[in-house]
Amino acid sequence: MTSNSFRYLPLDPQLREIRLLTLSSGCPDEPLQCHLSTTCLTARPIYKALSYVWGDPASSKTPGNTLILDGHPFPVTTNLRSALRHLRPAAGGDSMCLWVDAVCINQGDVDERSQQVAMMRDIYALAAQVIIWLGEEDDGSNAVFDALPVIASRKSRRQYDDEGKDQEYCLDLMRQCGSFFFGLTDCHPWLSRVWILQELAMAKKDPLVVCGWKSVSWSTLVKAWRAIARETLANLGTRQKVREATSREKLESTSIGDNAESHSDGPADEDDDEDDDVEILAKVKIEVLDDLRKAVRSRGGESLRKLLLISRTSAATDPRDRVYGLLGLLEKDALDPGSSVTVAVDYRKPTSEVYTDAMAHIFSRGDGPYFLSGVFLPGVSAVAPHIPSLPPMTKQPDLPSWVPDFSRQVPDKATQPNGIRFHPPATMSASGAGTVCKNGRRLDDNRTLQVEGLLVDTIEQVMSLGTTLDASIENLAYLESVASDARQRPCLFRPSVAPLIQKFKNSEPLWRILISNKHFMSGYDPAPLSYERMYLSLLKQHAITAGGDPNHHNPDRAQRSEYELCLQSGVGQQSFFTTKSGFIGTCVPDSRRGDIIAIVFGSPVPFVLRPITQSGPAARGEGQTYSLVGASYVGGIMGGEMVDELYCEDLMDSTTFFIQ
Incomplete structure (x- = not known):
């Protein structure tokens, strides 16, 4: 976004140099007068860092979207121009010193951009204040920002006066502000950008949140949200529904292994007098961001694995x-x-x-x-x-x-499909004793992954489970027949392990396999035995319908059992497969005959791998190369049976897999 008339002077990365933008005071409608200066981070300069969203890069070409930078016109996006116009000190006031990435970094210099981005942690950590620009005011935002400090400083219920006037007043404000918070991510894209995680988390002081001409501290915004979540949702009678939805959402799309969005180990908030209800907040973006900020401040950082999961909904240009x-x-x-x-x-x-x-x-x-x-x-x-x-x-x-x-x-x-769908209950893992092992490395070609594991079997057939829930239910009887036939196939493993393989593949009923043996309401607990009755009822109902019984009354299909809801969540997301030696299970739909099932030590689910002929280890005779197709659930071995009873007992050797 540089202009033909403005020229950047180079920065010295050895000296950790950065540029700072001085924003001169002025009237709201006057051109934005700015000046760039160079300084070293080691000199501890005093400045504020702006956290914002660039917006549409093409808007920098819109007439009027310019700064006057050291006397030269400098194009900026509409959102940045608006932010600087609202932050500019009033005419006659002192100028403001800012760090703004779009101006302070020469975006046309790839090397400088790489160097400065690598320094952004320190740039935001050393700023006197981080200013969060949400955007211009909209309908009702001014009133909301006026109400936030009142809501954040609310008393607990047991401290309200006897007449309840303070309580009623605060609840009324919460109702007015509720829609603002529930639409925050949709209306204000700042929350959906990946860079803001670092900018917020590294702020050493309480950041300032600005919307139009109004502002509050970050801590005030978070405390107000918590008050609204606890009081308003409870009064609406939706607490239990929110808890249930939160539990399922954690299963489908949060952390792998531990809850990436659980509350941090940082210091508790002053107003946490009702912590028993705090789980209803677990999936709200503002709370996720605050948890990350606390975790970074208390522990110094997070793992990249967890950061990628936390930020999975965040976008970047x-x-x-x-x-x-x-x-x-x-x-x-x-x-x-x-x-x-x-x-x-x-x-x-x-x-x-x-x-x-x-x-x-x-x-x-x-x-x-x-x-x-x-x-x-x-x-x-x-x-x-x-x-x-x-x-x-x-x-x-x-x-x-x-x-x-x-x-x-x-x-x-x-x-x-997401691999979480194929995870067994939380207490189980196909890797068994190998669940916590460190496994896998990238080879020198930078594209091949080498991992250790067990080759389970080769897929013999893959079948669709149906494109609708009703179609899936109609297929159940046929799947039972296919599964029964597959389990009667002779075991192709060597005789010393064949009896154990036979035991594994017959140990888990089809009804559990089709839903990855998980309880609908938690996803972490095994499916209860009551699901078997629901499953048998579906088989019976389909048999009656298929038999054309004129006296059969079709029940209201709007009243689905929990087992049906489990099946419904997998519609279009998984297929059924059998293997050459008679294992049965579910897999990603892209799987096909000839693919192999492999347990990679450290993974709770077996993976579907596809043999490929390619340069690399296979060409050098070091081993077969594969493509990773996706996750799977294999009946009878999801508790680590093959690893614990075969590999750990020296009845089965591990295999080195090369994956590209």
Whole structure:
């Protein structure tokens, strides 16, 4: 966004130089007069750092969207111009010193951009104040910002006066402000950008949140939200529904292994006098951001695995920033090149290489197999996200199949089902004793992953479970027949282990397998035995309907059993498969005959791998190379039976898998 008339002077990265923007005072309608100066971070300059959203880059070409920078017109986006116009000191006042990335970094210099982005953690940490610009005021936002301090400083219920006047007044304000918070992410894109995680978390003082001409502190905004969530939702009688929805949402799209959005270990808020209700807040973005801020302040950082999960709904104009925007929040141990693969900011790298670097780092930290088991995988031959600054037809390397597209980690953008769907209950893992092992490394070609595990079997057939719930229910009887036939297939394993294999593949009923043996309301607990009765009832109802009984009354299908709701969540997201030796299970729909099922040590789910002929280890005779297709649930081995009873007892050898 540089102008032909303005020229940047180079910065010295060895001296940790940055530029600062001095915003002169003026009347609201006057042109924005600014000056750039150079300083060193080591000199501890006094400045404020702006946290905002660029907005549409094309808006910088709109007439009037300019600053006067050192006497020269300098184009900026509409949102940045609006932010500076609202923050500018009134005429006659002192000027304001700011750090603003779009102006203080020469965006046209790739090397400088890489160097400055690598310093952003310190830039925001050393700022005297971080200013969060939400955007211009809208209908009702002024009244909301006036009410927030009142709500945040509310008394607890037991402290209200006998007449309840204070309580009623505060509840009325909460009702007025509720819609603002529930529409916050949709109306104010600041919350949905990846860079704001670092900018907020690194602020050493309470940030200032600005909307139009109004402002409150960040802590006031969070406390007001908590008050509204606890009081308003409870009064609406929705607390239990919110708890249930939160529980299921955690299962489907939060942390792998531990709750990435659980409350941090940081200091408790002053007003946490009703902590028993705090779980209703778990999935609200503002609370996630505040938890991250507390975690970084108390522990110094987080793992990249957890940061990628926390930020999965966050967006970035440049897809590489989905990784680069998180590096400043890494825990100190993760920055040690002696124990971890380091990720350097380099805007000359293609997206696929940046994402592969991130995954290599996660594997070096011991989190790789578990992480892969619960994210949206790209599938085979997936195209990497395009970098907007490159011409549209510029060819970039595809993503390796073991590297997620971090810009597509929400259901409406993903191209494959989430692996969480195939996870067994929380107390189980297909890796058994190998669940916590450190497994996997990227090879020198930078695209091949080497992991250890067990080769379970080869897929013999893959069947759709149906495109609707009713179609899935109609298929149940046929699936029972297919499963029974598959389990009678002779075991192709060597005789010494064949009896155990036979025991494994017959040990889990189909009704559990089809829902990954999970309880509908939690996702972490095993499916109760009551689900078997529901399943048998579905089989019976279908048999009666298929028999054409004229006296049969079709029940109200709006009243679905919990088991049906479990089935419904998997419609279109999973297929049924059998293997050559008679295992049965569910897998991602892209699976096909000839794919193999493999347990990768450290993952709670087996993976579907596809043999490929390619250069690399396979060509050198070092082993077969595979593509990672996706996760699976294999009946009878999801509790670690193969690992514990075969591998750990030296009845089965591990296999080295090379995945590209």
